[in-house]
Amino acid sequence: MxxxxxxxxxxxxxxxxxxxxxxxxxxxxxxxxxxxxxxxxxxxxxxxxxxxxxxxxxxxxxxxxxxxxxxxxxxxxxxxxxxxxxxxxxxxxxxxxxxxxxxxxxxxxxxxxxxxxxxxxxxxxxxxxxxxxxxxxxxxxxxxxxxxxxxxxxxxxxxxxxxxxxxxxxxxxxxxxxxxxxxxxxxxxxxxxxxxxxxxxxxxxxxxxxxxxxGKDFSGYCRNTCEGGGSKAVFASGISYAYAKEYLKDIPDVKLCRIATPYPFPEDFVLKCLEGVDEVICLEELSPFVEEKLLRTVGRYGLNVKIKGKLSGDVKAAGENSADYAAKVLSGFIGREVPEKGLSLSDMPPLPVRPPVLCAGCPHRASFYAVKQAMKGRRSYFCGDIGCYTLGNAMPLDMVDTCLCMGAGITMAQGFNRVDKDGVCFAFVGDSTFFASGITGVVNAVYNEADMILCVLDNSTTAMTGHQPHPGTGRTMMGNVVEKVSITKILEGMGVKKIVTVDPLKLSEAVAAVRECADLKGVKAIIFKSPCIAVTKPAGKVSISDKCINCKKCIKEIGCPALILSEGKVAVDKGLCTGCGLCAQICPVNAIGGEC
Amino acid sequence: MDMDILVCGVGGQGTVLASKLIASAAMSLGNTVHSAETIGMAQRGGSVTSHIRIGDNAYSPLIPLGSADVIIAFEPAEAVRNLMYLKKDGFVIVNRIPVKPTTESIHETGYDGVEMIEYIKKKCGCLVVDASELCGELGGKFYNSAILGAAAGTGRLGISPEALIAEIEGRVPEKFIEANKKVFSLGLKQAENFDL
CATH class of the missing domain: 3.40.50.970 (Thiamin diphosphate (ThDP)-binding fold, Pyr/PP domains)
Incomplete structure (x- = not known):
C-alpha cells in the first residue's frame, strides 16, 4: 500500500x-x-x-x-x-x-x-x-x-x-x-x-x-454507522455526513447516523439507531430520500419519533449543503446558538462580477457572429445545446435562444419550424454532442422534411469537460489512432443535400454560407470547422494601430475578453489574444492587424 | 498541526498548482490533508478557490466560514470575496495586481483593486505583494510562485519554505523550475523584510 x-x-x-x-x-x-x-x-x-x-x-x-x-x-x-x-x-x-x-x-x-x-x-x-x-x-x-x-x-x-x-x-x-x-x-x-x-x-x-x-444484508454493512447517543439523532448521507461530523465533533449527546446504502433501505439498522430517539433531522442533498424512508419506517412500526428534514421545511429543498449550512440547521435542531465566527463584513465594497465567457479566440464566437450577421433583420430561432457553446447566450452575442439537453437543439429547431413556417430555424451543436445524440435528430429532420439549418461547431474536441477524444478525433482511450468518423459523410449518408464546410474565422465566407443556406428548403448543414484554442497553438497576436478611431465596435459586437479598454482606449490583452483575427475583420477602419 | 488555508484568484492564474504544492508539502511533512477546488463552469476569467485543510480534525473538504487561518489571494477582489472564510485573527497574503472582469470592456466599472486592498487592510492582518514587480520580465505566469514564496515567508502556513521548494522541484516542468524558484525566493525575501 x-x-x-x-x-x-x-x-x-x-x-x-x-x-x-x-x-x-x-x-x-x-x-x-x-x-x-x-x-x-x-x-x-x-x-x-x-x-x-x-x-x-x-x-x-x-x-x-x-x-x-x-x-x-x-x-x-x-x-x-x-x-x-x-x-x-x-x-x-x-x-x-x-x-x-x-x-x-x-x-x-x-x-x-x-x-x-x-x-x-x-x-x-x-x-x-x-x-x-x-x-x-x-x-x-x-x-x-x-x-x-x-x-x-x-x-x-x-x-x-x-x-x-x-x-x-x-x-x-x-x-x-x-x-x-x-x-x-x-x-x-x-x-x-x-x-x-x-x-x-x-x-x-x-x-x-x-x-x-x-436491505437486511446492508444493515450489517460496515459503512452504515451510528455514533454518539441521546434522544436526538441526525441522519446524514454522502458529503452531508462530513458536514454534520464537522459540527458534531465536540457535541457527544447527539446521535449521528450515516446511511451509506440508501436503497434497499437498511431498516433493521435504522430501527436500532432509533432506539431511545424521539426526534430526528435528516441532512441530505437533492431529494428527501432518507427522510421519506424514515417516515415510512416510523409509520410501519408505529414509533413515536418526529422526523424533520426537507419535507418538514427544516432543511432547504434545493441547492447544495455546506459545513456552515449544516451547523445552522443542526444548531437549531439541538437548540444551541450558531457560533459567530469570522470578521464582520457588512460594509464590503461591491465586487466585480466574473461570469464564464467564451475564451479569447474561441472559434464558436466567430460562428455565432457569422450567423448573427447573416440573419440581421430576419426572424430566426437559435437552438443551442450542451457544451462550451452554451456560453454563446452571453451579451453581446446573445445567440442561444434555447438549451434543454444533449442533442435537443436539432429536434427543437424542427419543432419551431412546425409552428412558424417563415422563421429561419438554426440548431447549434458541437462535434462531440453531434456524435453523442445529434444524429437521430438529423434523420428525423430529413425524414419529416423539416426546413432547418444545422450548424455543427466542430472544434475537434470535447472542450467543456476537459478535452476528451471522440469519434471525430481519431484517438481512442486504448491509445490507438483510428480512422476519424467524418461528420460530412454521416450527413451525406443521412440524405442531407446541402452541406457546406467553412472556417468561421473567415468571416465573409462564413456569412455568405449562412445566407445561402437560409434561402434553401429542406435540411441544410454548415460545418464550422476550427480547432479549440486549448488544443492548438495560437496563430499570433493582433495589435491596434493609430488608425483606431476608438469606436469600440470590436468590443461591442463580439465581446472577446482579449479586447480591453486601457485608459479609455481599445487595446489588446496580449496575454489572452490568440490572433484569431475576427476583430480585424470587424474593424470599420482596418486598424487591427497581425503583429509585426 | 491543524491549519486551514484558502487559495483564491481568477481562473488561469495558477491557483490550482499553488494549492497542490501546499497540500503535497504539508503531506510530505507527515500531515493529513484534504482539499477541494471549486472550479465548475468557471473557465478563464472566472473566480477560482482552493480549500486546503491540514490536520486530523477536518471532515468537510470545504473550510467552514470564519475558520481559515490564512488566505492566499492572487487578486485583490478575490481576497475580499473570500474574507468571510477568514478567522478573526487570520492573515491574508494578497497580490496588489487586479484582474479586470472579462466584461469590463462592455460594462465599465473602473475596477482597479485599490479599494479592495484598503478594505482588507482595515479588516485584518495582511501582507500586500506586488507580483508584477517581483516577477518583472517573467510575467504573469510566475505570479503564483512569487505569492506562494511571500506566503511562506510570513511563517503563517506552518510549512517551511524548503518543503515548498522541494515540491516546486518535483511538480513543475523542468524548464520552468529555476524561474519559479527565483520568484519564490524574491517573494520570501519581501515577506521576511516586512514587519509582521
Missing amino acids: KKEYIMGNSAIALGALAAGVNVVSGYPGTPSSEIVETIYKYPHEGVYLEWSVNEKAALEVAAAAAYSGARSMVTMKQVGLNVASDPLMSLAYVGVKGGMVVVSADDPGPISSQTEQDTRRFAEFARIPVFDPSSPEEAYEMIREAFEYSEKYSTPVLFRPTTRICHAYASVEVEDKASPKAYEGFVKDSKRWVIFPRLSYQNHEMIEKRNPEI
Whole structure:
C-alpha cells in the first residue's frame, strides 16, 4: 500500500482497478469525467477502457462484459443516467454475472448541470442497490464492496458520488499493484439473457423478494454507522455526513447516523439507531430520500419519533449543503446558538462580477457572429445545446435562444419550424454532442422534411469537460489512432443535400454560407470547422494601430475578453489574444492587424 | 498541526498548482490533508478557490466560514470575496495586481483593486505583494510562485519554505523550475523584510 494525494474521482478509478475491473466505459460529464481519465493515466494492463459515444452505449458495453463474468464499471454524470436509463431499467430485470458498477455522479447546486436530480431515486425506480460515499478515502474502499455486492446478488449496482466527493482531494492508501480479475466468458442461456415478458414477470417477482434481503444484508454493512447517543439523532448521507461530523465533533449527546446504502433501505439498522430517539433531522442533498424512508419506517412500526428534514421545511429543498449550512440547521435542531465566527463584513465594497465567457479566440464566437450577421433583420430561432457553446447566450452575442439537453437543439429547431413556417430555424451543436445524440435528430429532420439549418461547431474536441477524444478525433482511450468518423459523410449518408464546410474565422465566407443556406428548403448543414484554442497553438497576436478611431465596435459586437479598454482606449490583452483575427475583420477602419 | 488555508484568484492564474504544492508539502511533512477546488463552469476569467485543510480534525473538504487561518489571494477582489472564510485573527497574503472582469470592456466599472486592498487592510492582518514587480520580465505566469514564496515567508502556513521548494522541484516542468524558484525566493525575501 502507498499513500497518494488524489481526487475523489481518481480514488474511484483506482479502487476499481484494485477490485480487478476488466472493462471500463463512460461518457464525459462534470463531475464524473476524471474517473475514466485516471484509469487512462495509471497502469491498467489488461483492462479495456473506452469513451463511448454516449451513456447508453457505455452502459450496454459494460453490461455484456458483466454477462460474461467480467467486472465492469461505467461512468457518467446524473443527466447521463437519463440517457442510459433504457438499458439500465431492463438490465435490472436481467441481472449480471460479473460485478457491474454504474457510477452516476450527482451535482447538488447544481454547479455544472441542468438538473438537481437524485440518483438514489433512480436506484429505487430500477430496484437496484445504491452506494453513497461520504469521502474520497471511503469511495476507494466502497467501489470494491460495490463489486462484491453486485456479484453476490447478480445485479448491477449504482454508485453515486456528488461533486464534493468527486472533486475533493485526500491522501488515500492505494494498492501498489492490481491486476484484472479472471473471468469465465459468456455462457449462452437464452432463458437468462434474452428479456421477454415472461422472464420480466418472473424476475420482477424475484427482485421484490430479494431487495428486502439486501436491505437486511446492508444493515450489517460496515459503512452504515451510528455514533454518539441521546434522544436526538441526525441522519446524514454522502458529503452531508462530513458536514454534520464537522459540527458534531465536540457535541457527544447527539446521535449521528450515516446511511451509506440508501436503497434497499437498511431498516433493521435504522430501527436500532432509533432506539431511545424521539426526534430526528435528516441532512441530505437533492431529494428527501432518507427522510421519506424514515417516515415510512416510523409509520410501519408505529414509533413515536418526529422526523424533520426537507419535507418538514427544516432543511432547504434545493441547492447544495455546506459545513456552515449544516451547523445552522443542526444548531437549531439541538437548540444551541450558531457560533459567530469570522470578521464582520457588512460594509464590503461591491465586487466585480466574473461570469464564464467564451475564451479569447474561441472559434464558436466567430460562428455565432457569422450567423448573427447573416440573419440581421430576419426572424430566426437559435437552438443551442450542451457544451462550451452554451456560453454563446452571453451579451453581446446573445445567440442561444434555447438549451434543454444533449442533442435537443436539432429536434427543437424542427419543432419551431412546425409552428412558424417563415422563421429561419438554426440548431447549434458541437462535434462531440453531434456524435453523442445529434444524429437521430438529423434523420428525423430529413425524414419529416423539416426546413432547418444545422450548424455543427466542430472544434475537434470535447472542450467543456476537459478535452476528451471522440469519434471525430481519431484517438481512442486504448491509445490507438483510428480512422476519424467524418461528420460530412454521416450527413451525406443521412440524405442531407446541402452541406457546406467553412472556417468561421473567415468571416465573409462564413456569412455568405449562412445566407445561402437560409434561402434553401429542406435540411441544410454548415460545418464550422476550427480547432479549440486549448488544443492548438495560437496563430499570433493582433495589435491596434493609430488608425483606431476608438469606436469600440470590436468590443461591442463580439465581446472577446482579449479586447480591453486601457485608459479609455481599445487595446489588446496580449496575454489572452490568440490572433484569431475576427476583430480585424470587424474593424470599420482596418486598424487591427497581425503583429509585426 | 491543524491549519486551514484558502487559495483564491481568477481562473488561469495558477491557483490550482499553488494549492497542490501546499497540500503535497504539508503531506510530505507527515500531515493529513484534504482539499477541494471549486472550479465548475468557471473557465478563464472566472473566480477560482482552493480549500486546503491540514490536520486530523477536518471532515468537510470545504473550510467552514470564519475558520481559515490564512488566505492566499492572487487578486485583490478575490481576497475580499473570500474574507468571510477568514478567522478573526487570520492573515491574508494578497497580490496588489487586479484582474479586470472579462466584461469590463462592455460594462465599465473602473475596477482597479485599490479599494479592495484598503478594505482588507482595515479588516485584518495582511501582507500586500506586488507580483508584477517581483516577477518583472517573467510575467504573469510566475505570479503564483512569487505569492506562494511571500506566503511562506510570513511563517503563517506552518510549512517551511524548503518543503515548498522541494515540491516546486518535483511538480513543475523542468524548464520552468529555476524561474519559479527565483520568484519564490524574491517573494520570501519581501515577506521576511516586512514587519509582521
